Amino acid sequence: MHPGAPDLSSFPRAEWLKASRRALAAAPNEALGYGDPRGRHELRSALADYLARARGVHAHPDRIVICAGFVHGLMLLGDVLRRRGVHDIAVESYGLDIHWNILTRAGLHTHPLPLDELGTNPGELDAWGARGARGADGVDGVDRVEGIDGVDGAHGMDGAGGADRARGARGAHAANSTHGVHGAQGVHGNQGVHGARAGREGRASRAVREDQAGAAGTTGLPGRAERADKAVGAEGGGSSGGRAAVGAALLTPAHQFPMGVPLHPDRRAAVVDWARRTDGLILEDDYDGEFRYDRQPVGALQGLDPDRVVYFGTASKSLAPGLRLGWMVLPSALTQEVVEAKGSMDWSCGALDQLTLAEFLNSGAYDRHLRSARLRYRRRRDQLVAALAARAPSVRATGIAAGLHAVLQLPPGTEQSVVSAAAWQRLGVAGLSSFRHELAADPAASIDALVVGYGTPPDHAWTGALDALCRVLP
Ligand SMILES: Cc1ncc(COP(=O)(O)O)c(C=O)c1O
Known part of the structure; x- marks a missing residue:
């Protein structure tokens, strides 16, 4: 039950094999060459539609770069940021040290932002002052996105017929070019490509605000004395007060890892505002954004x-980590540098897997797989919550109903003993303290909790794993 992997036994082997055959049969000979360091154009355009x-x-598609998972993308970005003269990057106070280490190896110092029940608090960014990520060459980071008219309307993936709706949407878009631009029915928080920025943000904030209601009081983090808008409403910024000036921030806004809280709408707006005011860059790790169980993502x-x-x-998370497939969507001003970094460093990401994933997306197999995966993981989460209520009432699952892991808040002082007891039962669970950044400040430091990957066990082992978990809980 270590968090991280999905149920690997549910990998859609038959569908993947079919997609792979179709993709290989259709692949031109040139696909077997070195190709474009951004990755296969078939996959980039399938992802542009899907995302x-x-x-x-x-x-x-021109601003998408395929990488060997998030960690590879982060390595590339770390390198580019460093070359642009960025030395310091803000991260969340809880997360994965493998990610922080990648940034450190790229030559960046990581600085944890405080976390509370409203998610990561970006107010500290202003205290650190401004150090733009655009580099000394004055490259303009605000070029308008080009050629985006073709981006289709966003139809939610939840529920029956998601893939069919998506195909229908593309058809409608082809027939009438205005359909696509109104986008985002079912994807809360974004309303089509041409909407005025202010309008987008207004609607986005509303949707995320509703979302936060689902998380309120369920994060396990200490309540806050001050309101979010006060905390993040710092104006002006730019005064570092002798502290390092941060040029970028790495965040998990949809579902903070591991705490499981979404970023509050005021904070979403504040972090974007910080980036605009300071030429900063936000790195958004959307590792499990497709898995939401109580509402549309x-x-x-x-x-x-x-x-x-x-x-x-x-x-x-959606398929399997062993595929080593990830993607970055880059600001246009950054794309060339990342492509050059990738082209000069490595040529990872095999073309055949890329073509297979493109076919998997375009054929609707990805949507079908996600629908069944959501049902599986939602059922497990419900069973976990019910088992806790019945067998370990002093423990509660915190965070929103999403993703493949849950944080189980324990009575104070019990984390280490529960982790050891679980190890005796040959049950892999992680203590929350192992996800804490070494420079993270209180108050979250005092929480005792387990991070449980309920997505990980195969179906046949799930009930036994849940039973073993309940036996070790206080
Ligand atoms: C917070 C977080 N980000 C990203 C990832 C995905 O990393 P990768 O794509 O390198 O496998 C994971 C997977 O466990 C994760 O937990």
């Missing part, structure tokens, strides 16, 4: 400002 309709991302932060946000997606 627009499912995550509200403003994606154009909230759209990606990137939809608020595609010039300030690098969007990262991955197949590691």
Whole structure:
């Protein structure tokens, strides 16, 4: 039950094989060459369609770069940021040290932002001052996105007929070019490509605000004395007070990892505002944004400002981490540098898997797989919550109903003993403290909790794993 992987036994082998045969049969000979460092154009254009309709991302195939999972994308971005003269990057106070280490190896210092029940608090960004990510060469980071007219309307993926609706939407778009531009029905938080920015943000905020209601009081984090808008409403910024000036921020806005809280709408707006005021860059890790069980997913932060946000997606949760397939949607001003970094460093990401994923997306197999995966993981989460209520009433699952993991808040002082007891039962669970950044400040430090990957066990082992978990809980 270690968090991280989906149920690998449910990988859609037959469908993947079929897609792979079709993709290989249709592949031109040139696909077997070194190709474009951005990745296969078939996959980039399939992803542009998919990300627009499912995550509200403003994606154009030219600004998508395929990478070997999120970690590879982060390595590339770390390198580019460093070359642009960025030395310091804000991260969340809870997360994965593998990601922080990648940034450190790229030569960046990571600074944890405080976290509370409204998600990561970007107010500290202003205290650090401004250090733009555009580099000393004055490259303008605000070029308008080009050629995005073709981005289709975003139809939600939940419920029956998602893929059919998506195909229908493309058809409608072809017949009438205005359909696509109104976008985002079912993807809360983003409303089509041509909407005025202010309008987009207004609607986005409403949707995310509703979303936060679902998380209120369920985060396990200490309540806050001050309101979010006060906390994040700092104006002006730019005064570092002797502290390092941060040029970028790495966030998990849809579902903070591991705490499970979505970023409050005021904070979504505040972090974008910080990036605009300071030439900063936001790195959005949308690792499990497709898995939402109580409502339609909230759209990606990137939809608020595609010039300030690098969007990262991955197949590691939705399909399997072993595929090593991820994607970045880049601001246009950054694309060339990332492509050059990738082309000069490595040529990972095999063309055949890329073509297969493109076929998997275009054929609707990805949508079908996600629908059944959502049902599986939602059922497991419900069973976990019910088992806790019945067998461990002093423990509660916190965060929103989403993703493949849950944070189980424990009575104070019990985390280490529960983790050890679980290890004796040969049950892999992680203590929350192992996800804490070494420089993170209180108050969250005092929480005792487990991070449980309920998505990980195969179906046949799930009931036994849940039973073993309940036995070790206080
Ligand atoms: C927070 C977070 N981001 C990203 C990823 C995906 O990483 P990758 O695509 O490199 O497998 C994971 C997977 O466990 C994760 O937990």
